[in-house]
Amino acid sequence: MRTIAVLTSGGDSPGMNAAIRAVVRAADAHGIRTMRVASGFAGLVDGDVEPITSREVSGILHLGGTFLGTARSSRFRTTEGRREAQKHLDLAEVDGLVVIGGDGSFRGADALSREGPIRVVGVPGTIDNDLAGTDWTLGFDTAVNTALESIDRIRDTAASHGRLFFIEVMGRHSGWISLYCGLAGGATHVLLPETPTDVRRVREDVQRAFDLGKQFCLVVVAEGDQAGGAFSLADRVVEGLRDVDHRVTALGHIQRGGSPTMRDRVLGSLLGDAAVEALLDGDDRVMVGERKGRLERTPLSRSWTDHEEIPEPLISLMDRLAR
Numbered sequence: 001m002r003t004i005a006v007l008t009s010g011g012d013s014p015g016m017n018a019a020i021r022a023v024v025r026a027a028d029a030h031g032i033r034t035m036r037v038a039s040g041f042a043g044l045v046d047g048d049v050e051p052i053t054s055r056e057v058s059g060i061l062h063l064g065g066t067f068l069g070t071a072r073s074s075r076f077r078t079t080e081g082r083r084e085a086q087k088h089l090d091l092a093e094v095d096g097l098v099v100i101g102g103d104g105s106f107r108g109a110d111a112l113s114r115e116g117p118i119r120v121v122g123v124p125g126t127i128d129n130d131l132a133g134t135d136w137t138l139g140f141d142t143a144v145n146t147a148l149e150s151i152d153r154i155r156d157t158a159a160s161h162g163r164l165f166f167i168e169v170m171g172r173h174s175g176w177i178s179l180y181c182g183l184a185g186g187a188t189h190v191l192l193p194e195t196p197t198d199v200r201r202v203r204e205d206v207q208r209a210f211d212l213g214k215q216f217c218l219v220v221v222a223e224g225d226q227a228g229g230a231f232s233l234a235d236r237v238v239e240g241l242r243d244v245d246h247r248v249t250a251l252g253h254i255q256r257g258g259s260p261t262m263r264d265r266v267l268g269s270l271l272g273d274a275a276v277e278a279l280l281d282g283d284d285r286v287m288v289g290e291r292k293g294r295l296e297r298t299p300l301s302r303s304w305t306d307h308e309e310i311p312e313p314l315i316s317l318m319d320r321l322a323r
């Protein structure tokens with residue numbers, strides 16, 4: 001192994017920079033050259049591949065987003081696009097590629113490695129926490145803490161006016177952000193894409209809470225919830241509610257930006273280093289992750305097929321505490 005390349009792909013997530021830095025510096029420590037690929041698979045298809053040194057990843061550990069840029073590339077979804085990508089890897093004499101991204105990026109990385117000589121290792125970088133083989137994905141902790149800051153502010157104004165708030169958080173296919181925001185933010189109800197939405201039950205819970213003297217109510221809704229997000233859910237829930245004033249807030253992309261928490265900086269550092277180790281060991285098509293405090297390697301294809309259900313004990317904890 002003489003040269004590796006690193007790229008970030010899909011939705012950016014806080015902690016990606018820590019992982020990039022760790023990849024470059026761990027490779028350097030082993031005497032391996034690193035190439036950086038700009039803008040994810042799009043940059044690979046276009047040949048935007050340049051050498052990067054340990055000095056060039058100074059001062060990025062604490063920054064949100066991704067210093068390499070990211071993209072969602074439709075060309076890379078085609079075999080022709082992946083052939084171009086492999087051509088640029090060959091030209092730069094790259095023999096191992098670290099892909100920092102989510103489930104989609106890993107599907108792409110898996111296909112690339114099956115079709116050509118390149119070996120790939122994945123680092124789970126997504127705020128959605130929707131991958132198997134790691135307890136936490138890079139960026140989830142920061143995104144939830146960022147959303148909570150806003151939820152706490154909303155609670156202040158909700159309590160002052162005695163209002164019901166519907167708060168939409170990210171997660172087109174994944175309810176982890178919604179569940180953790182609901183638990184940590186003291187919501188009356190959370191709605192997740194993974195479970196059916198019972199509008200009547202939300203209405204009854206909210207009505208009961210106000211009838212029992214609650215001063216305000218927060219309902220946290222994942223954007224991919226069955227009802228179609230917070231605005232359409234709100235329209236259906238408030239129809240039939242007595243004496244309840246309501247407002248709706250969608251937190252949007254502010255959840256994805258900002259300086260990574262300690263947990264995401266440390267996780268990014270650990271996993272970036274572990275990815276280089278995996279390539280040195282001759283591994284291919286694996287994702288590095290951390291489970292129960294231990295570093296693990298999981299076949300890439302299992303990372304998106306075996307992803308864990310939202311834990312039922314946490315959903316029932318929500319139910320017991322929301323009263």
Ligand SMILES: Nc1ncnc2c1ncn2[C@@H]1O[C@H](COP(=O)(O)OP(=O)(O)O)[C@@H](O)[C@H]1O
Pocket residue numbers: 009010011041071072073074075076077078101102103104105106107108109111125126
């Ligand atoms: N099935 C696939 N085959 C090949 N490439 C894919 C596939 N799915 C996703 N990709 C590539 O990975 C990129 C990132 O995937 P996406 O789902 O947008 O983000 P994430 O990796 O964060 O889940 C896509 O834009 C595309 O280039």
Ligand SMILES: O=P(O)(O)OC[C@H]1O[C@](O)(COP(=O)(O)O)[C@@H](O)[C@@H]1O
Pocket residue numbers: 010011012102103104125126127128170171172173223256
């Ligand atoms: O930034 P975009 O393209 O609007 O995507 C929004 C989606 O990206 C995410 O923030 C992160 O998803 P990925 O990490 O899978 O890309 C989702 O929570 C959200 O549904």
Ligand SMILES: [Mg+2]
Pocket residue numbers: 010102103104126128
């Ligand atoms: Mg994804």
